[in-house]
Amino acid sequence: MELGEWSEDVKKRGYGVVAISYDTPATLKNFADRKKISYPLLSDPDSKIIKSFGILNEKAKDFAAGVPHPGMFVVNAAGKVEAKYFEEDYRERFTISALLTNRFGKPAQIAGEQVVAKRARITPSASATTVRGGEHIVLTLNVDLSPGLHAYAAGAGEDYISVDWKGETNDAYRFGDVEAGKPKLLKVGGDPQPVPVYEGKFTLKRELILSAQAKVQKLADAEGKFRIPATFKYQTCSDRLCYPPETVTVEWVLRLDGHDGTRVPAELRRK
Amino acid sequence: MMIRSALLPLMATALMGQNFADKLGPAVGTSIPSIEATDQNGKTQSFASVRGPKGAFVLFIRSADW
Numbered sequence: 001m002e003l004g005e006w007s008e009d010v011k012k013r014g015y016g017v018v019a020i021s022y023d024t025p026a027t028l029k030n031f032a033d034r035k036k037i038s039y040p041l042l043s044d045p046d047s048k049i050i051k052s053f054g055i056l057n058e059k060a061k062d063f064a065a066g067v068p069h070p071g072m073f074v075v076n077a078a079g080k081v082e083a084k085y086f087e088e089d090y091r092e093r094f095t096i097s098a099l100l101t102n103r104f105g106k107p108a109q110i111a112g113e114q115v116v117a118k119r120a121r122i123t124p125s126a127s128a129t130t131v132r133g134g135e136h137i138v139l140t141l142n143v144d145l146s147p148g149l150h151a152y153a154a155g156a157g158e159d160y161i162s163v164d165w166k167g168e169t170n171d172a173y174r175f176g177d178v179e180a181g182k183p184k185l186l187k188v189g190g191d192p193q194p195v196p197v198y199e200g201k202f203t204l205k206r207e208l209i210l211s212a213q214a215k216v217q218k219l220a221d222a223e224g225k226f227r228i229p230a231t232f233k234y235q236t237c238s239d240r241l242c243y244p245p246e247t248v249t250v251e252w253v254l255r256l257d258g259h260d261g262t263r264v265p266a267e268l269r270r271k
Numbered sequence: 272m273m274i275r276s277a278l279l280p281l282m283a284t285a286l287m288g289q290n291f292a293d294k295l296g297p298a299v300g301t302s303i304p305s306i307e308a309t310d311q312n313g314k315t316q317s318f319a320s321v322r323g324p325k326g327a328f329v330l331f332i333r334s335a336d337w
Contacts, residue, residue, distance in 0.1 A: 014325030018316065020308065021332045028311035031335035040316045041335060042308035052304035053296045055331060068331040069295055073303060076326040079318055081299050088291035096328070264336045 006096045007039050013104055015074070020044050022066045023270070030264045055086075063270050072096070091134045091212055098138045098207070101127035108140045117248045119146040119236045124252045126208075132257050133213025139175075139252055141165055141204045141232060149236040149243075153183035153196035160188075160195060160235070161245045165204055167230035172216045176207030188237075213256070220256045228252040303329065 007017045017039040021028070028041040042049070047066040050056050055068045070093070071086030083103070085094045100106035108125035115122045120143055127138040143163075145151055152160040167175050181203050183196035208228070210216050219226040228251065235245040263269065297303050306329070307317045321327055 010328055011323060014323045016321045016323040016327035017330070018306070018318075018321040018327055019330040019332050020306070021335050023335045025309050025311055025313055028335050032311045037311075040310040040314075040321055042306065042310055042316055044308055049304070049306055049308060050331065053331070055296045064334075067333045070333050071292065071295065071331055073296065073329040074326065075303055075318070075322070075329050077322060077324060078326075079302050081297050081301060081303060082326065083299060084292050084296060086292040086295050269336060270334070 006100065007037075009100060009106065010096070013100075018042060020049055020068075022047050022050065022068075024268065027264045027268045027270075030268060034262065074099075087136075092136065092209065093134055095128060095135050095137055097128040098136055101138045101140070102205070108138060111139075111252045111254060112250065115232075115248050115250055118246050119149055119243060120144065120151070120234060120246070122232055122248060122250055124250050126252055126254065129253075130255045130257050131210060131216075133210055133216050136207055136209050138205055139208045139228070141250060142201065143198070143204070143232075143234070144201045145199060145236060147200075148238050150184075150186060150197040150199045150238075151202075151234045151236050153198055154178075154180060155183075156195050156197070159191070161233070163198070163204065164233040165206070165230060166233070167206075167228065172211050172219045172226070173228065174209050174211075176209065178204050178206045180204045216256050224256040224258070225253055226256060228254065 010017050019039070020042045022044055024045055025043045028043055031037070032041055044050055047056060050066070050068040053068070055071065057067050057069050060067045069086055071084065073081050074083040076082050085099065087093055101108050108127050109129050110123060111126035111129045112124035123142040125140045125142060131137055152162045154162045156162045163180070165178050169175060181198070183198055185194035186197045188195045216226065230250050231247050232250050233245060233247040236243050303318065305317070307315065310316045318327065
């Protein structure tokens with residue numbers, strides 16, 4: 001789980017941030033200082049809180065005995081759970097940046113070159129541009145159509161060419177399903193049914209699930225950058241005519257962050 | 272696991288992930304247990320002292336050391 005910059009963002013949205021682990025306050029202090037973490041890190045050395053939440057990892061042994069299943073609860077001001085996030089596969093982790101983009105509408109960061117295509121500009125962005133193996137992030141395509149034109153949304157039916165974002169899964173990552181902004185219903189030509197369309201600016205989103213660090217590393221250059229190509233197909237029409245469908249290639253450029261293996265001084269480590 | 276990640280669409284994996292989360296900890300809509308513990312600065316904190324006007328993100332991490 002990324003532990004840094006997002007916390008101020010969360011606070012601005014009215015939520016406090018607290019992290020709980022089985023470490024001692026001295027270990028937490030060392031970690032907080034190194035990582036410049038200002039929100040409270042709570043020490044639960046006997047795993048009392050972890051057990052009372054019912055999230056103790058019972059398979060963890062020896063020095064790891066007492067750790068929780070890592071995850072997060074979004075809790076409202078009255079102390080009730082609004083949402084919770086845990087990954088079944090311990091090698092994968094949800095990211096708070098993805099949560100902020102998905103649930104709290106935080107705009108994603110530009111993550112590649114804008115493509116100026118015919119009658120549309122397409123910008124790739126992402127909930128995070130620096131990532132680690134196993135993370136789930138959100139990729140978005142921000143599309144800006146030329147004035148007076150519309151493009152057909154998914155569900156427009158067989159008579160129309162709907163927007164389509166294709167990306168190929170490989171060893172380093174896989175994609176989730178595309179989620180699109182709410183289309184507008186438009187009466188088109190002689191069609192008795194209104195058709196779902198986008199006009200002006202609209203956004204498509206989908207989850208990107210990264211494989212283990214070593215697998216993503218294989219794609220990365222010397223600076224840790226790696227590319228995620230995809231194609232975006234669309235057809236634009238005005239109220240009088242339709243233009244030929246277009247397929248453009250869009251590319252996200254992300255940077256793989258190395259795992260920071262730094263530990264606390266030996267005397268602070270859990271035996 | 273391989274079959275799940277390779278073949279099923281996200282909707283299914285999201286649901287499976289959701290089921291996994293469902294089994295862990297207090298259910299959505301229910302109250303969390305009390306949180307009272309010492310923070311990295313030696314200060315005693317509780318849910319009331321860490322929450323903002325809307326609530327709090329309560330994270331459980333494996334360890335701050337390894």
